[in-house]
Amino acid sequence: xxxxxxxxxxxxxxxxxxxxxxxxxxxxxxxxxxxxxxxxxxxxxxxxxxxxxxxxxxxxxxxxxxxxxxxxxxxxxxxxxxxxxxxxxxxxxxxxxxxxxxxxxxxxxxxxxxxxxxxxxxxxxxxxxxxxxxxxxxxxxxxxxxxxxxxxxxx
Amino acid sequence: xxxxxxxxxxxxxxxxxxxxxxxxxxxxxxxxxxxxxxxxxxxxxxxxxxxxxxxxxxxxxxxxxxxxxxxxxxxxxxxxxxxxxxxxxxxxxxxxxxxxxxxxxxxxxxxxxxxxxxxxxxxxxxxxxxxxxxxxxxxxxxxxxxxxxxxxxxxxxxxxxxxxxxxxxxxxxxxxxxxxxxxxxxxxxxxxxxxxxxxxxxxxxxxxxxxxxxxxxxxxxxxxxxxxxxxxxxxxxxxxxxxxxxxxxxxxxxxxxxxxxxxxxxxxxxxxxxxxxxxxxxxxxxxxxxxxxxxxxxxxxxxxxxxxxxxxxxxxxxxxxxxxxxxxxxxxxxxxxxxxxxxxxxxxxxxxxxxxxxxxxxxxxxxxxxxxxxxxxxxxxxxxxxxxxxxxxxxxxxxxxxxxxxxxxxxxxxxxxxxxxxxxxxxxxxxxxxxxxxxxxxxxxxxxxxxxxxxxxxxxxxxxxxxxxxxxxxxxxxxxxxxxxxxxxxxxxxxxxxxxxxxxxxxxxxxxxxxxxxxxxxxxxxxxxxxxxxxxxxxxxxxxxxxxxxxxxxxxxxxxxxxxxxxxxxxxxxxxxxxxxxxxxxxxxxxxxxxxxxxxxxxxxxxxxxxxxxxxxxxxxxxxxxxxxxxxxxxxxxxxxxxxxxxxxxxxxxxxxxxxxxxxxxxxxxxxxxxxxxxxxxxxxxxxxxxxxxxxxxxxxxxxxxxxxxxxx
Numbered sequence: 060x061x062x063x064x065x066x067x068x069x070x071x072x073x074x075x076x077x078x079x080x081x082x083x084x085x086x087x088x089x090x091x092x093x094x095x096x097x098x099x100x101x102x103x104x105x106x107x108x109x110x111x112x113x114x115x116x117x118x119x120x121x122x123x124x125x126x127x128x129x130x131x132x133x134x135x136x137x138x139x140x141x142x143x144x145x146x147x148x149x150x151x152x153x154x155x156x157x158x159x160x161x162x163x164x165x166x167x168x169x170x171x172x173x174x175x176x177x178x179x180x181x182x183x184x185x186x187x188x189x190x191x192x193x194x195x196x197x198x199x200x201x202x203x204x205x206x207x208x209x210x211x212x213x214x
Numbered sequence: 215x216x217x218x219x220x221x222x223x224x225x226x227x228x229x230x231x232x233x234x235x236x237x238x239x240x241x242x243x244x245x246x247x248x249x250x251x252x253x254x255x256x257x258x259x260x261x262x263x264x265x266x267x268x269x270x271x272x273x274x275x276x277x278x279x280x281x282x283x284x285x286x287x288x289x290x291x292x293x294x295x296x297x298x299x300x301x302x303x304x305x306x307x308x309x310x311x312x313x314x315x316x317x318x319x320x321x322x323x324x325x326x327x328x329x330x331x332x333x334x335x336x337x338x339x340x341x342x343x344x345x346x347x348x349x350x351x352x353x354x355x356x357x358x359x360x361x362x363x364x365x366x367x368x369x370x371x372x373x374x375x376x377x378x379x380x381x382x383x384x385x386x387x388x389x390x391x392x393x394x395x396x397x398x399x400x401x402x403x404x405x406x407x408x409x410x411x412x413x414x415x416x417x418x419x420x421x422x423x424x425x426x427x428x429x430x431x432x433x434x435x436x437x438x439x440x441x442x443x444x445x446x447x448x449x450x451x452x453x454x455x456x457x458x459x460x461x462x463x464x465x466x467x468x469x470x471x472x473x474x475x476x477x478x479x480x481x482x483x484x485x486x487x488x489x490x491x492x493x494x495x496x497x498x499x500x501x502x503x504x505x506x507x508x509x510x511x512x513x514x515x516x517x518x519x520x521x522x523x524x525x526x527x528x529x530x531x532x533x534x535x536x537x538x539x540x541x542x543x544x545x546x547x548x549x550x551x552x553x554x555x556x557x558x559x560x561x562x563x564x565x566x567x568x569x570x571x572x573x574x575x576x577x578x579x580x581x582x583x584x585x586x587x588x589x590x591x592x593x594x595x596x597x598x599x600x601x602x603x604x605x606x607x608x609x610x611x612x613x614x615x616x617x618x619x620x621x622x623x624x625x626x627x628x629x630x631x632x633x634x635x636x637x638x639x640x641x642x643x644x645x646x647x648x649x650x651x652x653x654x655x656x657x658x659x660x661x662x663x664x665x666x667x668x669x670x671x672x673x674x675x676x677x678x679x680x681x682x683x684x685x686x687x688x689x690x691x692x693x694x695x696x697x698x699x700x701x702x703x704x705x706x707x708x709x710x711x712x713x714x715x716x717x718x719x720x721x722x723x724x725x726x727x728x729x730x731x732x733x734x735x736x737x738x739x740x741x742x743x744x745x746x747x748x749x750x751x752x753x754x755x756x757x758x759x760x761x762x763x764x765x766x767x768x769x770x771x772x773x774x775x776x777x778x779x780x781x782x783x784x785x786x787x788x789x790x791x792x793x794x795x796x797x798x799x800x801x802x803x804x805x806x807x808x809x810x811x812x813x814x815x816x817x818x819x820x821x822x823x824x825x826x827x828x829x830x831x832x833x834x835x836x837x838x839x840x841x842x843x844x845x846x847x848x849x850x851x852x853x854x855x856x857x858x859x860x861x862x863x864x865x866x867x868x869x870x871x872x873x874x875x876x877x878x879x880x881x882x883x884x885x886x887x888x889x890x891x892x893x894x895x896x897x898x899x900x901x902x903x904x905x906x907x908x909x910x911x912x913x914x915x916x917x918x919x920x921x922x923x924x925x926x927x
Binding site: 084 | 422567
């Protein structure tokens, strides 16, 4: 099987029943994607597949073989943070930071599809991501900030 | 005063000093090492130094090293769980050392490297640890001045320190140039610290020092750690609480390739190289469990509150002496209200479930785990494996939150037990279901309140009985001549423990709801009623600030929109909360539309992080106020999944406005907990003012309003 993660190609032997999250974390060492519930209900494991936010904890690795996968580790380009990563720092949009990768990947997926989302669109798109520390208003602000600073241009 | 919350009490070990002093330079290299000694036991007790009357051999609470290159490293046993103390403590040190914040590294919560600390809870880091680090850094600064004065042969008073350099006239020297070639060790207990009105680093919104690691996914939480030859492990859970293992059939599990089954008494677990093999092995184990006869009839959440009242633990009762006479006060009252309030068990639901990596090397154990009490977990491990604490090292990576839920070491013990049998390092990450089931909960409770007022609005009598939820925030801040306040612990059907704000959320819900009931009985404005009975200036100030920002005087509740307020004091912080709710008809769905929180906790250390904590407390409070509740029956949790246990999400978030009152003349208090306490009563009061329905149980509206809206009473 071949996985294409952050534009790198990996040849792997992976059991057909294994979820993408654990292959990313344990086989490829990409631990930025987090386990939060294992049922697709918290969003901590979110990655982009073909640009679309996807819960990697309930996605079979086999089912996304060959498709472009972007994890939190792949958002920064040439040492430059993604505008949303910058915005999260600016807006202090985190406390413990455990939900942060999933939040940023979900937000980046949204901005790719909708470069200038309204507040309501942001909340709707990210309803499946839990921040137990309660930094939601700051996350909304960060997505809006990134939309402004990037002028709709997202990798 | 009632004694400290019972679940904050952890016995400290008898001896608290792991590193021999001579080892310091071996470990850290040369330079300057300062130890901070306590000179008075009260402070020691507060910061969790354990001492239970016995003479402590050590009273060192923190140490600081300035290397020969001038790198500053501060060692503290505190844990970072998202409250941003790694940043705020660095601010305190940078301030006193007159050094850039980026030049300071904090080594935190590593029992092999940091001094003993009782744990990170009770909002104690800011009021107790920060002043200690401040003092130590100030002493380091003074020592550096001494070194420079000696080097230049000048009067020390003529030397200034700024930006990590010491200056005299046109000469200047870096910290590293002064500490180079030194092996200087000092124990200090006093040093002149900078008053809050002269702060330049503290008091400003220094960004989270680890923010870049968080947004790039490079920070390694416990669950992200990997050790050479590490296996993954999991424990087979009993069928219900207190069940005993009757038999185990591992015939199908054992042949699975690369799997090892560990069976030791009631402990059954497995290790495997990957998560799928591990899950298959656990699933293949056939165990029979028998209910513990001592727990033959376990209560369910349906009959919880009657059970708590009828199962007191007599030895754990706390009563403050009655002041005046409640009976006389009630006799003289023109209005009397009596009501019972309840709170459910709720789960902390930290997004990072408990996790641990354990590794044995020649009989010594190292465990990485996310806990708020690393030294307590070290004791648990030493006890579990009958080894001295000196053979156990617990290291806590900055952790994916805790909220009071990560005080215990179960997962550390499980990983260590599996690693011991496997002969290899083992990582255990609890599943969300395990986290919901085998951790512990915020205590459920029943609170009975009776209050009486005079025609002019003064409170004449106050009686408050709390069953099981705890003593934090139980005292009323209002002026009452006749009052009686009691706490009675119950035999809790579920394992219960600390939680953000502890019992203060329950006690504030009951008290501030009841205050509203009394005001309504008199037809008095709830704000006016509170102010009339409140002398505490700090509490008055936040109440007035919140009301002004909310424009309380312009609010008028109607059946579809309500306005309520509440206030309180807890852990040295003062909070007032105003809430606006909407009620949609006919479905009775309640939405919190707007919340104004005014908060004062002395001199503000980091305004942006403080605001973030206040917002976080309010949002976490929404869950417990509106819909969070653990349901259980016959020793089983019925809703151990995020799909069934609802936590606040984006759509639940109201417009939040936060007013911070900065009292530079007062010592800084913690802020992680107190802002949560006003939310539930403010919302409950708002619902009442809209609908006339008084909801006296938390959560208030798990399925919307209990009845169709009624006209305002």
